[in-house]
Amino acid sequence: QVQLKESGPGLVKPSLTLSLTCTVSGFSLSSYGVIWVRQPPGKGLEWMGVIWGNGNTNYNSALKSRLSISRDTSKSQVFLKMNNLQTEDTAMYFCSTFDYWGQGVMVTVSS
Amino acid sequence: DVVLTQTPSTLSATIGQSVSISCRSSQSLLDSAGNTYLYWYLQRPGQSPQLLIYLVSNLGSGVPNRFSGSGSGTDFTLKISGVEAEDLGVYYCMQATHAPLTFGSGTKLEIK
Numbered sequence: 001q002v003q004l005k006e007s008g009p010g011l012v013k014p015s016l017t018l019s020l021t022c023t024v025s026g027f028s029l030s031s032y033g034v035i036w037v038r039q040p041p042g043k044g045l046e047w048m049g050v051i052w053g054n055g056n057t058n059y060n061s062a063l064k065s066r067l068s069i070s071r072d073t074s075k076s077q078v079f080l081k082m083n084n085l086q087t088e089d090t091a092m093y094f095c096s097t098f099d100y101w102g103q104g105v106m107v108t109v110s111s
Numbered sequence: 112d113v114v115l116t117q118t119p120s121t122l123s124a125t126i127g128q129s130v131s132i133s134c135r136s137s138q139s140l141l142d143s144a145g146n147t148y149l150y151w152y153l154q155r156p157g158q159s160p161q162l163l164i165y166l167v168s169n170l171g172s173g174v175p176n177r178f179s180g181s182g183s184g185t186d187f188t189l190k191i192s193g194v195e196a197e198d199l200g201v202y203y204c205m206q207a208t209h210a211p212l213t214f215g216s217g218t219k220l221e222i223k
Contacts, residue, residue: 037160044214047213058210058211060211098165099172100162101159102159
């Protein structure tokens with residue numbers, strides 16, 4: 001069955017770069033898009049970006065200058081990198097295929 | 112960017128009551144191929160979002176048929192016909208017709 005699992009550091013210092021991995025199973029990344037969504041504590045969902053089945057990407061306008069999404073189809077992994085992290089980037093980060101979601105990974109930005 | 116406006120922001124319902132949530136888009140979500148990429152999600156407390164409805168009115172896998180979606184163009188509605196206790200949480204609409212994709216601000220459903 002389709003599964004997604006996010007992984008990455010739970011704590012990142014301000015100004016540094018966040019690197020997250022979404023490992024998927026049950027489908028091919030070449031056939032389906034994967035989106036990244038984040039949710040600050042107590043707030044709503046924020047769409048961050050997508051890598052489509054053809055490898056094209058789109059990004060949230062407000063995050064575009066700091067965000068990069070890539071993938072390794074042979075390893076069934078999607079990567080998120082966001083630089084110059086600030087405290088307001090503290091959030092739960094999810095990856096999803098639109099219908100299936102990972103459990104999320106909590107990232108705290110603090111010195 | 113497309114702005115999705117959800118109303119109401121909070122909804123209080125009794126068990127068995129029928130409720131509706133509105134999602135209005137700042138521009139039409141109908142694409143040139145005739146598809147409308149409008150989704151509805153429910154996020155229960157402490158859980159990841161789950162898909163309820165895709166392409167405006169199609170029920171997600173395993174989703175009870177008390178949930179239904181309707182609408183076109185810029186106006187969309189999620190209806191719950193007979194609220195159950197497990198339906199509490201926050202409901203979000205999301206559009207994927209126009210890049211960047213965007214979410215509505217959410218509607219919190221409380222059970223009286």
